[in-house]
Amino acid sequence: MVAVVLVGHGSRLPYSRQVVEKIAEYVEEMGDFETVEVGFMELCEPTVQEAVKKAAESGVDKIVVVPVFLAHGVHTKRDIPKMLGLEPEWDDDEDDHDHHHHHHRDYTPVDVDAEIVYAEPLGADPRIAEIVIDRIKEALGEE
Known part of the structure; x- marks a missing residue:
């Protein structure tokens, strides 16, 4: 089970x-997963670790963690x-130390029985490009 x-x-x-929660609803509806949880890097609850622990409570063998970010970055x-x-x-030595976020984050690794x-x-x-084109059409009133 996954x-x-x-x-x-x-974000504040x-x-x-709400956007991440809605995407999670779609994943739950469209996928065949035991559970779909959301967690946040900062400024929102639950934390990443709390979400992983909650997912593990469903007794799954694997937990797939998907960053809902467009591209890789420090996070x-x-x-x-x-x-x-x-x-x-x-x-950490590669960090430019000018990172604009200075929010407290708990980096304590989560401890669960499931494989992460x-x-x-x-x-x-290309599917994201389709969304971008939709947004352009909406902005131009061409829906």
Whole structure:
């Protein structure tokens, strides 16, 4: 059995959280997963670790963690892997120390019995280009 955890960045604006939660609803409806949870890097609850623990409570063998980010960055290469107890792909020495976020984050690795599988961010995908074209048409009033 497989559970999914979608990871959003988090924001003070409620809409940011709602978008990730709505995507999770779609994944739950369209996929065949035991459970789909959401967690956030910062500024929102639940945390990444809390979401993974909740997913593990469903008794799954694997938890696939998907960063709902367009591209890799410090969060997807360093922060989220640390939270998952995985080896980060970003060395702290590479950090430019000018990162604009200074929010407190708990990097304590989550401890669950299930295997954690870390997926890629959304990336460049023709399906995203279709959405961009839809947004352009909407902006031009050509819906």
